[in-house]
Amino acid sequence: DIQMTQSPSTLSASVGDRVTITCRASQSISSWLAWYQQKPGKAPKLLIYKASSLESGVPSRFSGSGSGTEFTLTISSLQPDDFATYYCQQYNSYWRTFGQGTKVEIK
């Protein structure tokens, strides 16, 4: 199985900050990576697919980049609604895997 490792596990930030989350794959997955946002008690929500394509309706302050084994999710200016947990997910193989998650907390 392809292992996905996110860093950091927790991130403390303030409204207006630029935030970057990293996701590393145990082998190359080309650009077959998605990012999700999850709030407590809610289902995950798709933000980014194919590493850098923004899902319809998602604010443009979210962006994704990377290919191969290293990827980033960037929030250009953190908003109050963005405090949540973020997960990456690879789909290079039939067997999908998620990263362990990054919790973005209020500083």
Add this chain to the structure above:
Amino acid sequence: QVQLVQSGAEVKKPGASVKVSCKASGYTFTGYYMHWVRQAPGQGLEWMGWINPNSGGTNYAQKFQGWVTMTRDTSISTAYMELSRLRSDDTAVYYCARELYGAGYMDVWGKGTTVTVSS
């Protein structure tokens, strides 16, 4: 609108089985894979597998092979996930989520079904 409506919360005893349903509406059920993902309390997301509602073909994560069964009923646009031989660490929220064939990512999710395993 597109939605996935899951069945209600379940409480089961260790060793029992649970079957969770996921009813699709607002789109062509047979045009999308249906994935199942679980989340134990305070933990991350764990992918369990998918079913192709068109063919009935399945693909399970290695951990769940021999233990999970995913089925569907196309006449009522509903997918099912059955987990057998439940243990306390199967206590989790179970989500269904759709994927356009070949897209790889899950764009619509159900709200989740809480399964509690307790003696």
